[in-house]
Amino acid sequence: MQQRSTTMTAPNWLPQFCTVPTLFAVMVVAELVALVVVSVPEASPRPWLPRLGVLSVYVQWLALLNAVVLCSLRRPLAHFDVRAGFGVAWLVCLLVTALASAVVCQMDQALGLGLSVPAGSSARFVLDNAAIAALIAAALLRYLYVLEQWRERVRAASKAQVEALQARIRPHFLFNSMNTIASLIRTRPAEAERTVEDLADLFRAALGADDAPGTLGEELDLIARYLHLERLRLGDRLGVEIDVSALPRDFALPRLLLQPLIENAIYHGIEPRGDGGTLSLRGRREAGALEIAISNPLPADAPARRNGLALANVRARIEYHFGTRGVLRVEPGPGTYTVTVRLPEAVAR
Incomplete structure (x- = not known):
């Protein structure tokens, strides 16, 4: 050390x-x-x-x-x-x-x-x-x-900006999770205990050093824990389709890079809908890079919620860790909102 x-x-x-x-x-x-x-x-x-x-x-x-x-x-x-x-x-x-x-x-x-x-x-x-x-x-x-x-100086400024954005996004995630646990304590105490353990794992990753990257496999496991929390809160209103078998689990990835995008998809797209919706997480390898697409349905009449903070956070972290070869692409469509993350397999940083 x-x-x-x-x-x-x-x-x-x-x-x-x-x-x-x-x-x-x-x-x-x-x-x-x-x-x-x-x-x-x-x-x-x-x-x-x-x-x-x-x-x-x-x-x-x-x-x-x-x-x-x-x-x-x-x-x-x-x-x-x-x-x-x-x-x-x-x-x-x-x-x-x-x-x-x-x-x-x-x-x-x-x-x-x-x-x-x-x-x-x-x-x-x-x-x-x-x-x-x-x-x-x-x-x-x-x-x-x-x-x-x-x-x-540019690298130092970028890192400071990333850390500031990360610090601002954690309270929102914490409040959602604590509300879920509170709703389970009386009705399903065993689920509440498991939820606390999942939340502890998520925050252990969130509070880890930003310069000590994890792996894509660890990130996908954390996303699975987060989705378990949200399924408990939303029930049948939340459907999930995951196809990431083509992605290498040992790929080096900053911790909690993808989780805010999953949270965004649920909070801004699925939760406002009365009948809920299906979140799609798909990944593939193409031309020396990994492409991970996260899609969700858009609410029809619900007022739009601001989601610029999470996107700015992820975009800044991608730029800091992967340079110009890392890309976050937003594709709003008719009834569907898709965010695609493209990361080079040869990481410079």
């Missing part, structure tokens, strides 16, 4: 250079540098396109080499403060570039390829590369640092 806490609170000022977005940014900057360098006139002009090809390969190799070195040093550099760590990372880029330039120059001259510089200009070649790397590394490290800090 102590080790986990230390990892979470350690400084995280240096971006993760092994991620695809960061590597792409580094490669784009490297190619722009190659275009600028190749546009400088030479004393003995060579064809432009071959020069660009050779220089692009060399610059991209240097950029990826620096990215790999910084990626491997990310954890040791995290122990420095921002200024000292920035200086060390900058010096590492200069050292790697200088050494790599010297090695390439020596190999080129030994093989007689003539792709770099003549034998007497090796020192200047290394110094020129180091000077260019000093400017580019300083600007790029600063840009990536600012970008990483902005992402951290």
Whole structure:
């Protein structure tokens, strides 16, 4: 436990250079540098396109080499403060570039390829590369640092919003459940006892840490307990159709992500109807993602109840845990209301 806490609170000022977005940014900057360098006139002009090809390969190799070195040093550099760590990372880029330039120059001259510089200009070649790397590394490290800090602030704000929404939705769930238990104590005490146990399991999940996900199987079991509570309260007015056999029960899922949608379907759709209705819960796997659809009939004449809080809660949690690949889609139709949750099987967070 102590080790986990230390990892979470350690400084995280240096971006993760092994991620695809960061590597792409580094490669784009490297190619722009190659275009600028190749546009400088030479004393003995060579064809432009071959020069660009050779220089692009060399610059991209240097950029990826620096990215790999910084990626491997990310954890040791995290122990420095921002200024000292920035200086060390900058010096590492200069050292790697200088050494790599010297090695390439020596190999080129030994093989007689003539792709770099003549034998007497090796020192200047290394110094020129180091000077260019000093400017580019300083600007790029600063840009990536600012970008990483902005992402951290966005993640923190999203998590705070999710926790606030979750805290607001729990009282409504608690009041409904307690009313159900109160109605059972005198008439069916055994059912009331089982209901208390189901409620305890539900709130044990609800009060758990949001950053410790459960599984889809656990969520479906909690939904079954919740539906048992509602069947006791609504009786034959609540019908249930569940088909989730195609879903993997071990899929990692934030706790109580789907239950508020089930509660919404009953509270806003089935409960206001005099004859009740049937709640449908169906799931399937499609194109590397899970799709879970929750449908309920709409009341004909009953006044509409506001349900934006639960939907906002679930949508914010999906965005926080699954990013843009997670989707909550609302499909109101004639007489039917369907909410579909689409979650990628490859979870990033």
